[in-house]
Amino acid sequence: MSVTVMIVDDSKLARIVASKALAQLQPEWSKVEAGSAREALEVIENETVDVSLIDFNMSETDGLELAAELRAMRPEMPIAIITANIQDEIIARAREVGAAFIAKPVTSDGLSGFLSGAALKLRTTRA
Amino acid sequence: MARAAGSALNDEQLRAVLAAAGASGSWDWDIAGERLFLDASFAELYGLPTDQIRDGFPTATFFRSIHPEDRPRIRIAVAGMLAGASLFSKEFRVVTPAGKVLWMHGRGQCHLDADDEPLRFTGLLVDVTERKRTEERLRIAQSAGGVGTFEYNDGFATVSVSTEFCVLLGLHPADRLPLRTINSVVSEGELALIPEGVQGALPDTLAGEFLIRRGDDGELRWIARRGEVQYEADGTGYRLLGVIYDVTNAKRQEATLRELAETLEQRVAAEVAERQHAEEALRQAQKMEAVGQLTGGIAHDFNNLLTIIIGSIDMASRRVAPSADPRVRRSLEQAMKGAERAAALTHRLLAFSRRQPLDPRAVNVRDLLEGMSDLLSRTITEAIAIAIDANSGVWMIEADPHQLENAILNLAVNARDAMPEGGSLRITARNAVHSGTGGDMPAGDYVAIEVVDNGVGMDEATLAKVFDPFFTTKDVGKGTGLGLSMVYGFAKQSGGGIDIASEPGSGTRVVLHLPRGDASAVEDQAYHPAAEDFGRPSETILVVEDDDDVRRYAVGALCDLGYRVLEAADGFAALDLLRGRDRPVDLLVTDVVMPRMSGSELAQSAHEIVPGLGVLYTSGYPHDAIMHEGRLGEGVELLSKPFTMQALAAKVRELLDR
Amino acid sequence: MIPEQVALTELERDALTEIVNIGVSRAASSLRKMIGEQVLLSVPSIEVVSHRRAARLISEREVAELIAVRQDFRGPFSGRALLIFPETNSLELVRAVTGGELSAEEVVEMEHEALAETGNVILNSCLATMANMLKRSLTMTIPEVLRGNGATLFEVDESGAEEGLVLFLYIDFAVRMRDIRGYIAMLMDIPSLATLKELLDEFIASVVGDDA
Structure with a gap:
């Protein structure tokens, strides 16, 4: 089963860190990167994206707004909001748009719960 | 803690280890389970039932025995730990069941799960009561000891x-x-x-x-x-x-x-040099003193002789008949001139030996210098330009004006002689304040009178000797060698000093320092030559003199002046006369130095018989008895021997009219 | 000198220290995860000082030029948070957070961006934790990387006027194995301080209860 994960973060370092954790947990999965919400929307137009990891703190459109847009387009897609801004309010808003919450810095431990849940969900929807 | 470590050590062993380490208890706070696990020491400290240790306690138990004043602070700190703060390190008081207050240091840490959620808060209590006291002592020691x-x-x-x-x-x-x-x-x-x-x-x-x-x-x-x-x-x-x-x-x-050690040698050398200098100065002073005594002694004897000579010539001149051979009169006049020059010389000797009686008055130096300008321009040749400069701000001084004039004139004459080809002479007066260091004059206010010439100057060897009596640079017969030494004596006796600086070819500067006088002292108006006055038969004068010739001269002179005169050869005879008289004696004229009873002793006794009796001393060698620090005492008049009839007449008249 | 409404009581100061401690512990934990080394923290210092003195406190600490990641926050209380370290530490920090996977050129190339992200993670986790403890929410700006001295970092107008009081908070941190050190500093202006004081009182009341 081929799975593509989109990593959206305006920080290249953050994308590297997330990719590394992803590669450890799901070596078979492929990834595609976007440096902003606009780029993310372009990617999703042209490619098949199964899972999205989205940074919250981005200029112009923030991660929660992007997540809401993606949710509207792809109600079934597993989405996670990644941020060091661990305020209760942000976690609550992530939950409202149906996104998981992962604290930065991203570690394989922190990511594993979301990814196994996503894998399970993908298997069920594709089955 | 007890639970966590249970596998390696049993509870009893762990407790022993912790107790040995000074621990008073350990805790393990299960955050999710909201249960507090304590070890036996902790439970004991808090007075908790030990049989509950296995099941744990409600978390609030943690605060139960903490001193009420410390409790809010510790609650805040624990709240922080439960929310994920990493380290707990607080000191607080625990009140034991027995009521004892112990200082505890609680040190703990928070254990987080993978999502940074706090799981457990564990830590150790250590009794620091003793340390707290030590700290207090240390704090005091630190602030006291800086x-x-x-x-x-x-x-x-x-x-x-x-x-x-x-x-x-x-x-x-x-x-x-x-x-x-x-x-x-x-x-x-x-x-x-x-x-x-x-x-x-x-x-x-x-x-x-x-x-x-x-x-x-x-x-x-x-x-x-x-x-x-x-x-x-x-x-x-x-x-x-x-x-x-x-x-x-x-x-x-x-x-x-260190500096002391390093400069020891140098300081020793300086000390030795200073001592040598002081010894040199002492030797010089001793020499001057010795010379002074010698010259003073000689002058005294001379004065007595001169008094007789002058008196006798005086007497002979008066008695010589107008018809007598004019050569007799001329001879007497010549003899008088010679005797007067001899008297002037002995006077200078006395000035140097500082036994010259001074009659200090308030003197305005500026006026004095101005008054001297005529005399100076007559004494100094026209080839020398004289400048006198003293502003009105110059302080009053207290000095004998005659002697000061003499001193200045002396210095001016020396300056003149140093400028045979002409030049300039400058006499100035200014105020000067001495700190008292670097000189032999005491600290205080002085007036500095400078006499500066641009003449030939002197070398160092000459300079060193200028104050010695009889030292002169002038040709034989041109000077007595007493000028500068007399000025020196005068300055010293007046409480001042003298500085001299000179270099060959570049002139000489002499500075006379005289102490500032009492500004309120009224300038003596009476300083002017006194006119000869005659006496009246109603005025009785008692003359006491051990030297018969001198007494005869004085008695004769006073009789000639018209006074009624009594005479005595010593003090005892004089006192007898004073007691026996039914008519009062108006004035006592007495020699100072006499055998058995001195002039001042006589004056004292005389005052007991005739209070307020006027006293005129005559002396060629004023004794300490009538001198106070080189000056005449209050209400005492002195006539220096040898004296002329005019001088005697003036003094006697002055005293009687006072 | 310090207006009554912003003078913190001893308990309020304790509470603020503790809250900052939690935030900083969280931040240190984030940093530890990023670089895989032990991070040492000092006890936070809290002072109410003039803007100018705050800038000087920072300037006095360092001889070298400074580099800082700055993030402003807004909400019931507003202010500015900075992660500051000597410029000479900058590349070492980037090397540490990129985990040795980048070449030397890439490290230099990524320096700015890596610093911004590191600051973002550290300051965000610190501020967010504080917001959670006080049960309020804060809006945080995108992190900015600045270089300069204390005065430029705090935007102190050297010509004067910046005499207003601020709450100045700082915590030393050091990563000994990496020879990295720096500090987290926070500035809050006076109106914010008054609000903060109220929030601290609420926090104290909830934690201390009847013991206050």
């Missing part, structure tokens, strides 16, 4: 410091100070007070001394640093623990001592 403490963790940009530390360096008191702030007080070129170097470069101890400039008042101080470098067990870093204190005073004393 010791500041610091602790520095390598890697941090700030240093934990005590208040005293900040005070010593003159910095704003704070618990933590930036490293750079601390090191910025150290003077340039010195090592850093708190070294920041790499591990390898650190010394074993922190002993050192630093010159600093205090932050607040900018004062330079020496600061000593002592302490230890403590390396972390895992080799990752170090801590610097130490104290500083001010050693400025010790440093200064040390420096003074």
Whole structure:
């Protein structure tokens, strides 16, 4: 089963860190990167994206707004909001748009719960 | 803790280990399960039932025995730990069931899960009651001893410091100070007070001394640093623990001592030179004193002889008949001139020997100099330009105006003789304040009278001898060699001094320093030559003189002047006469130096018989009895021997009319 | 000198220290995860000082030029948070957070961006934790990387006027194995301080209860 994960973060370092954790947990999965919400929307137009990891703190459109847009387009897609801004309010808003919450810095431990849940969900929807 | 470690050690063993380590209890707070597990020591400390240890206690139990004053603070700190703060390190009081108050140090940490959610809060209580007391003592010792403490963790940009530390360096008191702030007080070129170097470069101890400039008042101080470098067990870093204190005073004393030691030789040499100088001065003074006594003695005898000579010539001149051979009269006149010159010479000798009686009055130097300008221009040749300069601000002095005139004239004449080809002579007066150091005059206000010429000058060898009596640079017969020595004697006797500076070819400067007088003293108006006055038969004068010739002369002169005269050869005879008279004696004229009873003793006894009796002393050698610090006593008049009839007449008249 | 409404009581100061402690612990934990090394923290210092003195406190600490990641926050209380370290530490920090996977050129190339992200993670986790403890929410700006001295970092107008009081908070941190050190500093202006004081009182009341 081929799975593509989109990593959206305006920080290249953050994308590297997330990719590394992803590669450890799901070596078979492929990834595609976007440096902003606009780029993310372009990617999703042209490619098949199964899972999205989205940074919250981005200029112009923030991660929660992007997540809401993606949710509207792809109600079934597993989405996670990644941020060091661990305020209760942000976690609550992530939950409202149906996104998981992962604290930065991203570690394989922190990511594993979301990814196994996503894998399970993908298997069920594709089955 | 007990639960966690249970597999390796049983509870009893663990407790023993912890107790040995000074622990008074340990806890393990299950955050999710909201249960507090304590060990037996903790339970005992709090007076909790030990049979509940296995099941744990409600979490609020933790605060139960904490002193009420400390409880809010600890609740806040624990709240922080339960929310994920990493370290707990607090001191607080625990009240035991027996009511004893113990200081505890609780140290704990939070255990987080993978999502940074706090799971457990574990820690250890250590009884620090003893340490608290020690700390208190230490704190007092530190502030009393002026010791500041610091602790520095390598890697941090700030240093934990005590208040005293900040005070010593003159910095704003704070618990933590930036490293750079601390090191910025150290003077340039010195090592850093708190070294920041790499591990390898650190010394074993922190002993050192630093010159600093205090932050607040900018004062330079020496600061000593002592302490230890403590390396972390895992080799990752170090801590610097130490104290500083001010050693400025010790440093200064040390420096003074060192300087003393280094300059010892030099100081010994200077001391020896100074002593030699003092000895030289003493020898000079002794020599002058000896010469003074000798000349004074000679002058005294001379004066007595001259009094007889002058008196006799005087008498002979009066009695010589107008028809007599004019050669007799001329011879007598010549004899009188010679005798008068001899009298002037002995007078100068007395001036030098400082036994000249001075009659100090308030003198306005400016007026005195102005009054002398005529005399000076007549004495000094036209080839020499004379400038007299004294402003009206020059203080009054107290001195004998005659002698001062003499002194100035003497100096002017010397200056003239130093300028045979002509030149300029400048006489100035100005105020001068002496600090009392670097001279033999006492501190105080003086008027400096300068006599400056641009004549031939003198070399050093000559200068050294100018005040010696009979020393002269003038040709034989041109000077007596008594001029400068007389000026010297006058200045000394007047409480002042004299400076002389000269170089061959560039002239001479003599400065006469005379002490400032009482400004309120009224300038003596009476200073003017007195006219001869005659006496009346109603006025009785008692003459006492042991030298028959002198007495005869004086008695004769007074009779000639028209007075009624009584005479006595000594004090006892004189007192008999005073007691026996039914008519009062108006004036006592007595010699000062007489055998058996001196003139002043006589005057004293006479005053007991005739209070307010006028006394006129005659003397060629005024004795200490009538001299107070070289001056005549109050209400005493003195006639120097030898005296002329005119002088005697004037003095007697002055006293009777007073 | 310090207006009554912003003078913190001892308990309020304890509470603020504790809250900052939690935030900083969280931040240190984040940093530890990023670089895989132990991070050492000092006890936070809290002072109410003039803007100018705050800038000087920072300047006095360092001889070298500074580099800082700055993030402003807004909400019931507003202010500015900075992650500051000597410029000479900058590349070492980037090397540490990129985990040795980048070449030397890439490290230099990524320096700015890596610093911004590191600051973002550290300051966000710190501020967010504080917001959670006080049960309020804060809006945080995108992190900015600045270089300069204390005055430029705090935007102190050297010509004067900046005499207003601020709450100045700082915590030393050091990563000994990496020879990295720096500090987290926070500035809050006076109106914010008054609000903060109220929030601290609420926090104290909830934690201390009847013992206050």
